[in-house]
Amino acid sequence: MNENKVLHSVAALFDTPDKIINAARKVKDAGYTMFDVNTSYPVHGMDKAMGLGQSKIGYVTLFFGFAGAVFIFLFMGWSMAINYPYIVGGKPFFPYQAFIPITFEVTVLCGSIATVVGMLAVFFNLPFLSHPIHGSNYIKEVSVDKFGVVIEAEDPLFDKNKVFEFFKNLGAGKIEFIYEPEKQAIKILQPKFIVFLAVVAALTSFSTYFTLNKLMYIVPFNWMDNQKKSNPQSETNFFYDGYAMRTPVEGTVARGFMPYPFHEQALPSEPLANPTLPTKQILKIGQEKFLTFCSPCHGNYAEGVSRLMGQFPPGPTLHSAKIIGYSDGMIYNIITNGQNAMPSYAYQIPREQRWAIIDYIRVLQRAQNPKPSDFQAIKELNKESGKNVVN
Amino acid sequence: MSSTEIGYIRKELPEKIKTIGLTLFVVGTALGIIGFLIDPQRASLSYLVTFMFLVSIGVGSLFLVALEYAVGADWSTPFRRISEFLAAVIPFLIILVIPLLFNLKYIFPWTHKSIVDSSVMLKGKTPYLNVPFFIIRSIGIFLIWWVFYYFIIRNSRKQDTTKDQYLTKKNINISSGFIPVFGISITAIAFDWMMSLEPNWFSTIFGVYYFSGTVWCALAALTLIVILLNEHGYLHSKIKSEHYYTLGLLMFAFTVFWAYIAFSQYLLIWYADLPDETIWFMHRWVGGWKVVSLAIVFTHFIFPFFYLLSYNVKMQAKKLKFIAIWILCAHFLDLYWLVMPGMSTNGYQYSFSWMDLVFPVAAVGLIILIFKSLSHKYNLLPIGDPKLQRGLDFHL
Numbered sequence: 001m002n003e004n005k006v007l008h009s010v011a012a013l014f015d016t017p018d019k020i021i022n023a024a025r026k027v028k029d030a031g032y033t034m035f036d037v038n039t040s041y042p043v044h045g046m047d048k049a050m051g052l053g054q055s056k057i058g059y060v061t062l063f064f065g066f067a068g069a070v071f072i073f074l075f076m077g078w079s080m081a082i083n084y085p086y087i088v089g090g091k092p093f094f095p096y097q098a099f100i101p102i103t104f105e106v107t108v109l110c111g112s113i114a115t116v117v118g119m120l121a122v123f124f125n126l127p128f129l130s131h132p133i134h135g136s137n138y139i140k141e142v143s144v145d146k147f148g149v150v151i152e153a154e155d156p157l158f159d160k161n162k163v164f165e166f167f168k169n170l171g172a173g174k175i176e177f178i179y180e181p182e183k184q185a186i187k188i189l190q191p192k193f194i195v196f197l198a199v200v201a202a203l204t205s206f207s208t209y210f211t212l213n214k215l216m217y218i219v220p221f222n223w224m225d226n227q228k229k230s231n232p233q234s235e236t237n238f239f240y241d242g243y244a245m246r247t248p249v250e251g252t253v254a255r256g257f258m259p260y261p262f263h264e265q266a267l268p269s270e271p272l273a274n275p276t277l278p279t280k281q282i283l284k285i286g287q288e289k290f291l292t293f294c295s296p297c298h299g300n301y302a303e304g305v306s307r308l309m310g311q312f313p314p315g316p317t318l319h320s321a322k323i324i325g326y327s328d329g330m331i332y333n334i335i336t337n338g339q340n341a342m343p344s345y346a347y348q349i350p351r352e353q354r355w356a357i358i359d360y361i362r363v364l365q366r367a368q369n370p371k372p373s374d375f376q377a378i379k380e381l382n383k384e385s386g387k388n389v390v391n
Numbered sequence: 392m393s394s395t396e397i398g399y400i401r402k403e404l405p406e407k408i409k410t411i412g413l414t415l416f417v418v419g420t421a422l423g424i425i426g427f428l429i430d431p432q433r434a435s436l437s438y439l440v441t442f443m444f445l446v447s448i449g450v451g452s453l454f455l456v457a458l459e460y461a462v463g464a465d466w467s468t469p470f471r472r473i474s475e476f477l478a479a480v481i482p483f484l485i486i487l488v489i490p491l492l493f494n495l496k497y498i499f500p501w502t503h504k505s506i507v508d509s510s511v512m513l514k515g516k517t518p519y520l521n522v523p524f525f526i527i528r529s530i531g532i533f534l535i536w537w538v539f540y541y542f543i544i545r546n547s548r549k550q551d552t553t554k555d556q557y558l559t560k561k562n563i564n565i566s567s568g569f570i571p572v573f574g575i576s577i578t579a580i581a582f583d584w585m586m587s588l589e590p591n592w593f594s595t596i597f598g599v600y601y602f603s604g605t606v607w608c609a610l611a612a613l614t615l616i617v618i619l620l621n622e623h624g625y626l627h628s629k630i631k632s633e634h635y636y637t638l639g640l641l642m643f644a645f646t647v648f649w650a651y652i653a654f655s656q657y658l659l660i661w662y663a664d665l666p667d668e669t670i671w672f673m674h675r676w677v678g679g680w681k682v683v684s685l686a687i688v689f690t691h692f693i694f695p696f697f698y699l700l701s702y703n704v705k706m707q708a709k710k711l712k713f714i715a716i717w718i719l720c721a722h723f724l725d726l727y728w729l730v731m732p733g734m735s736t737n738g739y740q741y742s743f744s745w746m747d748l749v750f751p752v753a754a755v756g757l758i759i760l761i762f763k764s765l766s767h768k769y770n771l772l773p774i775g776d777p778k779l780q781r782g783l784d785f786h787l
Contacts, residue, residue, distance in 0.1 A: 045786030054702060062700075090664065097661050100654060 005179035008132040010163045011150040012172035013141055017043045020147035023170050024049040027149060030166065034155035038133075038142040060118040061111045068110025073103045130181065138176045150178070260351070262333060272329030276352065278359040286360030289353045293345060302364045313341045318361055319368050331358050397780060399627050399772045404763055412759030419753025426746040427490065433744050435494035436730060441750035442487060443584060443726045444608070447601075448758065449480030451609025453540055454573055457566035460543070460559070466637050468782035469630050470617045472773055475547060476765045477612055480758065481540045484533045492526055500737045501590040512591050512667075520587055528583060532576045539569045550775035559777060577602050585726075588733035592671040596656045601729075603649040604691075604722050610645060611718035614638045616762070618708045618715070625771055629783040632706045636787065639705030642718065646699060650692040674732040683728050690721040723751060 014020045017039070024037050028051040037043075037050060073096075080086065081093040091098065133139050133150060142148040151163050160177075167175050230236040230244035239246070253259060262272075276282050291300065297315035299305035304317030317323075323331070335354045338344035349357070366374070426434040452474040459467050459474075491498065500506045501520045507513045513520070542565050546558040578598025586597045594600075617638070621630050660668045675684050695714060704710045727747070734741050773779060 048786070058702065089662065097658060101658070 007153045007160065008178045008180045009150045009152040010160065010167065011133065011136065011138040011148055011176045011178055012167035012170070013138065013146045013148045013174045013176075014171075015146065015173055017147060019171065020149065021045055021049045023149050023172070026170055027151065027166075031157055032151050032155050034152040034158075036150055036152075038139065038148045038150070040143055040145060040147075043147070055123075057115060057119055057123060060122075061115045064114030064118075065107045065111030069103050069107040072106040073099055076102065132180050133178050135181060136176060136178050138174075138178065141174070146173070260336060260346075262337075271327045272332055274328040274332075274355050274358060276355045276359060278363065282356045283360055283363060285353060286356035286358070286363075289349060290357050290360050293349060294357065297342070301368075302361055315342065319365055324365050324369075328355070328358050328362075331361065397627075397772075397774060397783065398629070399770070399774055401770055402625055404625065404766050408759060409763045412756050412763055414756070415752050416756030416760055419749055419751075419756055422749040423746070423753055426744075426749060430744075430746075431494055432497040432739065434746050435491060435497045436734060437744060437746040438490060438750050439498060439584065440723070440726050440730050440747070441754045442484075442491060443601075443730070444723055444751065445480050445487065445754055445757075446484060446580065447605040447608045447722060447726075448477055448612055449484060450478070450536055450573065450577065451605040451607075452477035452613065453481060453536065453543070454570070454606060455609055455613065456543060456547075457539075457569045457573070460562045460566035461570060463563075463778075465778040465781040466634060466785040468776050468778040469627060469634070469772055470613065471547070471776075472769070472771050473616050473620070474609070474613050475544050476762050476769075477609065477616075477758065478540055478544070479761050479765055481533070481536050483757070483761075485530065485537065488529060488533065492529075495522060495525070498737070499587055499590070501587060503737075510591060516590065520590060525583060528579060532580060535572060535576060539565065539572070543569070547773055547776075548769055550773060551770055552775065554775040556777045558775075574602070577605065585729050588730060589671055589674070589736045591667065591736075594656055594660070594668070594671070596652060600649075600652050600656060603645060603652050604725055607642065607645040607649055607718060608722040610638065610642050611715040611722070612758075614642065614711055615715035615719070618712050620771065622708060627772060627783060632708065633785060633787050635708055635711050636702075636705045637785075639699055639711050639714075642695070642714070643699035643705070646692060646695045646718075650696070653691075674735060675728065680728075680732050683724070687721075687725055687728055690717070691725055695721070 012023070014023055020037060020039060020043060024046065027035050028049070035050075037046060039046070076099045077094055077096070080088075080095070085093045087093070088095070088098075138148055138150070149167075151158060153160075164175060230238065232245055234244045235242055236244040238244075290302075294302070294315075296307050297312065298318055299307075299315075302318035304315060304319075306312070306314035308314070332354055334342065335349065335357065336344060336346045345354070423434070423438065426437070455467075455474045456471055456478060458464070459471055496502045499520075501513055501516070502522055507517060518524075543562055546562045546565070549555070550558045578601075581598045581601035585601065586593065614635070617626065617630070618635060620626050657672070660672060674680070695718060698704060698710075698714055704714075731741055776782075
């Protein structure tokens with residue numbers, strides 16, 4: 001035995017489960033606290049004999065299981081009913097029945113992952129790379145057919161010779177002194193090991209893929225996969241032109257959509273009414289879209305100052321008496337179809353936004369030619385809010 | 392009194408129990424007969440609920456016995472006899488079913504020609520749903536159960552005196568044969584006696600639904616009786632809280648299993664939303680039935696689940712007794728909920744009746760009487776079973 005090594009523990013081996021239970025009980029009764037039992041399979045009744053209380057791991061499982069359940073239930077509710085309300089299969093926005101299977105599964109998932117992680121991290125004190133008993137003869141025996149108990153040197157009652165005598169009296173088969181190992185570099189970061197992990201990962205992925213997608217792809221059970229239907233963007237010989245996707249019948253109108261009645265006509269033959277009200281919200285949209293689409297040619301305030309530096313015929317001012325006199329429908333027609341050098345904006349700007357732009361142009365025009373009553377109104381607004389509303 | 396080497400001291404159950412059993416049975420039966428005379432239609436339906444409850448106890452207990460043999464469990468060997476005594480309800484089923492067979496027209500809409508003729512679906516089902524075949528099926532299944540019961544129980548009892556280990560092996564074989572037969576037959580019984588109350592409706596999982604409740608109920612009855620007997624020293628001093636814990640664990644497992652099955656049935660019907668299928672739940676969602684449906688969710692799953700979740704509860708005899716009684720009541724409520732709302736399909740209006748409470752009283756009396764008389768003749772522990780000692784020494 002090497003004298004300059006530090007003693008870690010004394011270990012004793014027993015032959016039968018009954019003897020180890022008895023030994024564990026005696027060790028506990030003798031007042032030792034820092035001891036452990038190693039058996040090659042779970043021995044029933046051991047927890048009691050060792051005087052271990054009820055494990056706390058159940059609370060970890062309980063907490064994370066319920067936390068997972070509550071989280072996923074609320075998350076599904078939020079995403080389906082609040083964030084992106086969407087009808088699926090004619091069910092209500094909050095189809096809690098449909099959430100239950102997933103809630104159940106996430107409960108199990110969170111509970112079990114938390115149990116394993118909690119067990120490793122909290123209860124097993126991992127990462128814990130090497131335990132002194134790992135190198136011993138003792139661990140070899142208990143992992144085959146023996147049952148062993150170790151008392152650690154850190155136990156307050158520990159005394160090398162007394163423990164030895166104690167084990168002998170209990171009828172231990174073999175008694176071994178276990179020493180602390182010398183400090184070793186951490187093996188886990190060696191390149192060999194990392195390559196090994198990568199190979200294992202690759203092999204596992206491949207074999208999983210192969211088994212699930214190739215080997216177990218049994219032909220009779222793919223009713224869902226092979227349905228008698230054509231998928232979008234695919235070929236079919238059902239239609240004469242070979243396209244699975246059909247274009248709607250000429251003149252089809254989408255639900256809730258009102259077609260523009262004056263398409264490709266120079267002027268609307270009768271005035272179109274502006275369906276929007278110049279509310280603050282609408283004007284905000286109008287302003288944004290005007291600045292994006294119209295201001296490069298017509299100027300930020302529609303005053304006809306182009307930013308295009310003569311590369312394109314400048315847009316005229318929209319404050320002329322002629323434009324002020326235009327009906328909303330007329331301007332709408334110009335935005336939609338374009339006019340001479342001005343291109344059509346029908347494809348860039350949705351219809352509601354075109355009307356919003358017109359509302360905004362009306363505001364700009366009014367701002368250029370204010371009425372006395374406008375000044376009065378602004379003054380009152382300023383007084384109320386304490387800031388300059390004109391901006 | 393006799394003592395054995397495993398330390399079981401046989402004691403006679405007090406005579407008082409017989410008196411209680413007899414009183415309950417006689418009073419219940421007498422009132423039940425009056426019920427049948429006054430209103431045979433309502434009485435048959437009440438009787439059906441209780442009958443299904445007795446089927447649950449009887450065949451559920453036999454299943455537990457067979458399960459123990461088949462999987463080689465030893466923790467439950469010390470109280471396998473209790474399940475065997477409860478399974479003794481099975482031979483009585485053949486007699487108990489007779490009042491129902493004479494009143495089929497009050498129970499099942501498909502026995503009326505006019506109703507069958509009005510529905511294409513029912514016409515298609517007549518090869519299966521017709522009175523002669525129905526009676527043959529039911530009696531046949533009860534007979535098959537009885538045969539299995541007879542052989543398993545005979546071997547088990549013989550072992551008490553012969554101590555022949557080979558009998559255990561024999562029973563393992565019989566049990567392994569019984570379990571698949573049980574699976575099919577319990578489905579047929581559930582389909583015939585409860586699903587066909589609303590014959591247009593069908594659910595393939597219905598048999599599993601009834602099975603889950605059956606085993607749950609048999610476990611609760613077992614737990615209750617084991618704890619009561621053991622507390623008064625009729626069983627064995629080595630039967631302790633760790634045995635109770637395992638019973639509690641199984642009850643917990645079947646609580647979850649039932650919920651899983653019940654929800655599986657509901658979810659698919661809810662998703663597909665087909666009138667033919669949803670009608671069954673609609674019948675259980677009108678008026679007061681809505682409250683009963685919600686009460687089932689609570690009493691059959693939520694409460695027992697959270698109650699039995701705790702380790703400490705499962706270790707305490709008193710708390711387990713409480714939940715065992717709760718489970719028996721919840722299972723009865725479940726059966727009531729399965730049977731009664733279907734009445735409207737047969738053209739009757741549901742209303743609560745005193746008869747609903749009379750028959751269960753008689754049933755409890757009957758079980759007590761059977762139990763008492765069997766415990767008079769046989770040991771409460773299978774003293775010849777080779778697994779018994781291990782079962783008594785059971786640790787967690």
